[in-house]
Amino acid sequence: MAIGSIIALFLIVRSWLSDRAEISRLRSIAQRNADQISVVSHEIRTPLALIRGAADLLGERSPGPLTDSQARFVTTISGNCHAVIALAEDLLTQARIDAGMFELHLHRVNLRVLASTVISELRQLHPVQFALDCPGAPPRAWADSALIRQAMTNLINNAVAHAANASLITVRIVNADDQVLISVNDDGDGMPETQRRELFTRFSSGRPLQDGTGLGLVITRQIVQMHGGDVFVDSTPGRGTTMLFSLPERTPGMVLPRSTAVGA
Template sequence: MRLVRPATQTHVLTLVLSSLCALAVLVVAAAAVVRAAGLAVVVAIVALAIASVLGAFVAVRLHTLKRDAAELEHLARNRADQVSVLAHEVRTPLAVIRGSAELLAEGRPGPLTERQVRFLRTILGGAETLSVLSEQLLVEARIDAGIFSLRLEWTELRTVVRESVDELRSVHGHRIVLDAPGPPVSARIDAQLIKQVLINLVSNAVRHSDDDRVVTVRLSRSEDDVTIAVSDDGAGMSVAERQSIFTRNFSGERSRDSGGSGIGLYISRQIIELHQGRIYLDTLLGRGTDIVFTLPIEGPR
């Protein structure tokens, strides 16, 4: 329920009352001159009265719209601040959990059994999921509040892609293949956000394919753009899924589990569009899915 401040109520009532007073005066004037001036003057006076009332209505409506816009902006900024605090509070314990798990995975305290390795991979996967989710919620809140800005720098993209793939290999049991031959490719991007997009897309591919399937990440360059594709040979998507894949809360009908938050692909589209790039998919039911995005080498203009 929206609360209207007393000052706002007074202002609106003043506008309405003044309009009604003006209307009453004009009606009295019309009655006084009706016999002497004739119908034309009466019509003019009535027209002025109607214009006065309509003007007051428009003024009240504009005032209400401005107030609502200010309240929505205030709420969005508050939400972004709250999510930012939450994300900060979550990062520290997650870093401790991931660091400890990685030390165990390296075998420093001693060798692990096969069963312990499986448990350890579950811990790392859960920590990675929470870390990505906190970043996604933070980006979404800032975009919705209109306070989000890119940190653009010239970045070697092959390095970003390779680091992302290496990180994902340590978390997921799938075989993740990197296909990025050729010389270094530099582009003006927000590297942290593009890394988040890659994690989102690969995690989505893993979630929609069996453990024995392969997920492939490809990178190529044209004259003005860089193209990155994430492909899987999983179940593919139905028509309904294709239409809603980049919307909030998408999870997919054939997802192997419900571990996805449902906002990863939506946030990925927002990030790519902020870079003035494009994101699209190519999929057939039963034949896998390719999600492809392009980035302008010079960055957004």
């Protein structure tokens, strides 16, 4: 073998080993960051959950009656606790995805039941009117129910936050060929193309004043893509916005068993 070929082979092997070492180093950093965020997320969620529980009890007037002003303050406390807990969940999910530590726990999920549960919870937090449109037999898909719940919650909260003038938010679930389509529609002001292009960018909330982290939509798209689907946006200024995501009814090559469905 010519000396030039030996040198070339040596350089290729050295480059390959260097790349492997760098990949291992980056994975180690990502996992360490995920572990740190997991600890911080837990430390944030635990006291907030206690505060939220206390605020919810006050809101139910279990300890006694409240004045109108006190009730508004309690609603503000409870709503902001929910928001910060959701942010902690988003940060933890993002860190685990970045570290390659995320595994899907797939079950046969009744999406009508899941959406109904999410809407019932969010009705307690937001004054806007919600509607669920899910005609026919309950749509089901193989999915990680906790993650899809998080994705639905993020899209609905996004609609509430950005459609300030909306009077109705509609969640629609339909079967379409071999997939299920889930959309969240508001009748608010809509958004221009420049805002739509930034929706799935981290730390860009899509609002005119750029408040918020924008993590919710980024994570929602990642969750959906992990399931083999995608997220789409349709918005017209003055006519509202529709956020839609697709889920395959089954994983590739999967034969559906006769086991009991989750949420059936």
